[in-house]
C-alpha cells in the first residue's frame with residue numbers, strides 16, 4: 001500500500017484524535033526507522049520515550065517470541081510466572097515492596113489515585129484530595145485528566161472528578177499552603193515531560209518529601225516518562241535522593257510493549273485487597289516477559305552509563321546553539337530527556353527536521369523535546385545536531401526575526 005492510500009484509509013476509519021505527520025513507519029532497528037517508501041529516519045522521539053532500548057532490541061524480541069510460543073495471556077485468577085519475576089526485579093531495584101500491573105501510564109496513575117484514597121479510608125480518615133502541579137501531565141482518563149494541571153487537556157470533559165488542587169511546579173510553599181485535613185497525597189512528575197521538560201530546582205523533591213512526611217500524607221511520583229533509565233538512573237527519583245510512597249511507570253518498562261505499573265511500599269499497598277482494583281490484561285505473560293528482558297538489559301548492558309554520558313554531550317552541543325540562534329531561550333535536561341525552549345513555535349522546525357530524516361517532538365508549543373533511545377551513539381547525536389543546524393540556518397536566512 002502507498003502512503004497516500006494508507007493515510008486515506010486511516011482518515012476514513014480511525015478516530016481523529018491525533019494530528020499526524022504524513023508518513024507511514026513500517027520498520028525500526030536501534031535508533032532508526034524506515035517509512036513505507038524506504039526513507040530512513042533517525043528517531044529522537046522513540047515512540048514518545050517508550051523505545052528506551054531502541055526499536056526491536058534483540059533481547060526484547062527474543063523474550064516476546066519465546067513467551068508468545070508458550071503463553072500469551074492467562075487471567076489474573078491464576079499465578080503468572082513472568083509477572084512475579086518482573087515485580088521482584090522492580091521492587092529489588094526500587095524503594096517499593098509491591099507492584100500492581102496494568103497497561104498504560106494513565107492506568108498506573110488511576111491505580112495510584114485509588115490506592116492513595118483507599119489507604120486513608122482504611123485508616124478511617126476522610127482524606128481524598130490530591131495536590132498536583134500546574135503544567136503536569138498524568139494521562140487522559142477521567143481521573144488522570146482531572147489530576148493533570150492543564151486546562152487544555154480538561155476542556156470539554158467537565159464536570160471533572162473532584163478534589164484535585166493545582167499549584168506551581170517547584171514551589172513547596174504553594175503545596176504547604178494547599179494542604180488541608182482532606183489532603184491524602186501530593187502527586188508530581190520528578191521532571192515534567194509534556195509540560196515542557198521542567199527540571200526540579202535543588203531540594204524541591206527533598207522538601208516535598210519532608211513536607212509530606214510532616215503532614216502524614218503520601219508522595220506519589222509519576223515516573224511514566226522519566227522512569228526506566230531516561231534520566232541516566234533507573235528511576236528519576238534516584239537523582240534527587242528522595243523515595244516516594246507510590247511510583248508509577250509505563251512507557252519504557254517493556255521495550256515497546258504496552259504495560260503500566262504502580263509500585264508502593266508494603267504499608268501503603270496493603271490497602272489493595274482482592275476486589276479493590278484489577279485489570280484483565282494487567283501483568284499478562286507477554287508484556288511482563290518483555291519487561292523482564294527490558295529491565296535486565298537496561299541494568300546489565302551499560303545503558304544507564306550511555307544515557308548519562310551521551311545525554312550530557314548532547315545537552316552541551318545543543319547549548320552551543322544558543323549563541324548562534326537568537327530564537328533559542330534555554331536548553332535543559334537530565335540524561336536523555338532534553339528540552340530546548342524557543343521564543344517561537346516549534347511545529348515548523350519539527351516538520352523541517354522530518355523532511356531531512358530526523359524525528360523530534362515539540363511539546364507545550366515552544367519546547368523542542370529530544371527523547372531518543374538510551375542506546376543512542378555520539379555519531380547519532382552529531383547527525384541530529386547537523387540536521388538541526390541546517391534547519392536553524394535556513395530559518396536565520398529567512399530573517400524571521
Ligand SMILES: Cc1ncc(COP(=O)(O)O)c(C=O)c1O
Nearest residue numbers: 104105106137138139193224225
Ligand atoms: C508523566 C506521564 N504520565 C502519564 C502519561 C500517560 O501515559 P499513557 O499515554 O500511557 O496513558 C504520560 C504520557 O505521556 C506521561 O508523560
